[in-house]
Amino acid sequence: MRLLGLDVPRESRLLVFVGFVDAIGTGLYIAGFAVFFTLSAGLSVAEVGLGLTVANACGLVALTPIGMVADRIGPRLASIVLHYWRAAGFVAFAFVHDFVAFLVVSCIVGIPTRAIEPVSQMYVDRHIGKDLRMRVLSVLRVVYNIGFSVGGLLTTLILVVGTRPAFLAIVLGNGATFFLAAILLARVPLLADDPPDGRTARGWPRSLRQGRYLIVTGLNAVLVLNITVLTLGIPLWIATRTEAPTAVVAPLMVLNMVLVVLLQVRFSRGTDTREGGTRALRWSALSFAGCMAVLALSGQLDPVGAVIAVVVATVLLTFGELWHFAGRLSVSYALAPRDRQGEYLSVFWLGSAAALMVGPALITVGVVEQGSFGWLALAAVFLGVGLLIGPAVSAAAAQLEEEHEVANNAT
Template identity: 85%
Template sequence: MRLPGLDVPRESRLLVFIGLVDAIGTGLYIAGFAVFFTRSAGLSATEVGVGLTVGNACGLVALTPIGMLADRIGPRAASILLHLWRAAGFAAFAFVGDFVGFLVVSCVVGIPTRAIDPVSQMYVDRHIGEDLRVRVMSVMRVVYNIGFSVGGLLTTVILVVGTRPAFLVIVLGNAATFLLAGILLARVPLLADDPPDRRTARGWPRSLRQGRYLVVTGLNAVLVLNTTVLTLGIPLWIATRTDAPPAVVGPLMVLNTVLVVLLQVRLSRGTDTREGGVRALRRAALAFAGCVLVLALSGLVNSVGAVIAAVVATVLLTFGELWHFAGRLSVSYALAPRERQGEYLSVFWLGSAAALMVGPVLITVGVVDRGAFGWLGLAAVFVATGLAIGPAVAAAARQLAAEQPEAEVVRGAA
């Protein structure tokens, strides 16, 4: 049975299927990695946390250089390389038996795991073109959510079995999905692959020297905090500051997933231009502000009121999440020069990755621990971001248009 609204061009169906395969493996790993490393690999929870943090840091450092590599070798070669790299890395986790080995493999895995998002975004653009790229990415996000859920269910079965061979499926199964995805990517047609003249950047990445572009990435990073609000802020707030039963958290996460599956493509319509993307980001900022205002009020009412407030907040957050996804795609595409698309998209994702790293501290210490005033402060930040995003994007576009890239590049043969 086909979900309504998920029709994609025939040439994109294989790419969407690859996304499903990828997501099943990722869902399998996300749901089971903590148990695998502590019960099967014999690591402590602290060692797992430290290793994954170091691996993520390695991914951040390498993100922009790999984006520049994608500009150099083309999105197909870069995407296949990153998928095969991840396959080898996750397979190596099966042989980890101490902290040092885990740390090394975490760094190896962290680099392609971070780099794959902007390279995949570049791949979709070169696959389907400007008019349909946001729609195809939106369909793929729906499929990712379905795949994550399937992977999570498979992990439940593995945890019930509870044997060492079963635990190995968590990492080896993930490796197998990346291997299959990498092989299938070679068959997805592209409108364009390598840069036409094989130019290569000289010196420091140009994107990191454009202050107005970095302002846009910073504003987008503020909006990325919605992810931490959903996964950490709402559960902690419900459990510690409201009369709502903690058991309501699970259904709220399901509600979020269902709304993403049903509405992502629909709410992405009209966002295929820069102006449409800015409108979507404004709506997202307002929806996030509304969400956290409702959360602030939820601590002042009885249990029934708190549950209703939590549901309303989750719906507002999810609508904001849907607009934010489509809007940031459109804006990041619009502000990325064609010959440096991998570099610029990687820097844009760098801001998002940094927000996800600092988000847990900001939301717990800066918001939840401050009570209702913490949520009110975050609401003000979201509103200010929504007001600033339009002028910031326009200023970045003007700066990019004024640049003379010919003066900053040199032929690869030189």
């Protein structure tokens, strides 16, 4: 079947539709949460920022334990529970009028918001299997971007109305999409679901004792900084350090989204294996480094040259983003033992979540405020990741194979 011009396995049509529904609600919330909490719920900007920071911290702490629970109960039940959990949390936001209530509900929502990513990745693997999972995940990413855009447009209409009931549609609408997604997920078949006979052991996560695996997770976390570069670094750089007009920022974001929709499936081809995923991560790091170098140059150019430079930088960043998406998924699958897939994927996402938390401070203070030198320093960091990622993935895979052989010999 071809959906929205994308080659989607027939068995995955419902899952892709679930992703679209989910993304509409998320886009609705992302575009309107700041306005809702400040104008409708009566919170200050500082209170909103602090509450969301604490919520992210709660999500980080709970991420790996929930991944281990998913190993025990299976990805279907775990995904459905997390969707209902998020739905209830967003409905609760409608009754928030003070900081304490906001903090409590934010933490309740923050936990499943972080945990759903690795559990969903696990779900896709059990749904369609190794051969098709990268194609399905790539299609889902395209659909997510389209859904985000639809949600953002709906938020624009809500903000035009500007009444309390309209503002409530931001959180209640997001909650409704999670309820619907949970109901539909129960009907998505798990065609490749062959969990091991024994469930994962209790106690301290084994993945956190594997230094080589954690190195790969850390290197991937550095690459995750591209998200903050796009959403915060480039806009601030254009506004404060270049001759380019600030009006160019919005078209750059649109350019990024359009390229993702058009090219994600193509850039994911050949990444089904560990080697293919590693190669994609290497290309991603090189593309990010090129982007940083062009940004450093843009601060020295006239208005026309600066505009051309930031456009080129955005294209390079987007290419790196496309390779990074495919590469990190492929490598994280390859390094996750099937009987502990939820645990290992959660630890891999743990590094990404940590990078998103520290990214704003790092990119603003450590890069943008340092001028061109800051971008060149970040380019060097990305080049270093590109050089190290291959040996690091190979070393982590060797360590897993050694431990697997030891376990087999012991039994």
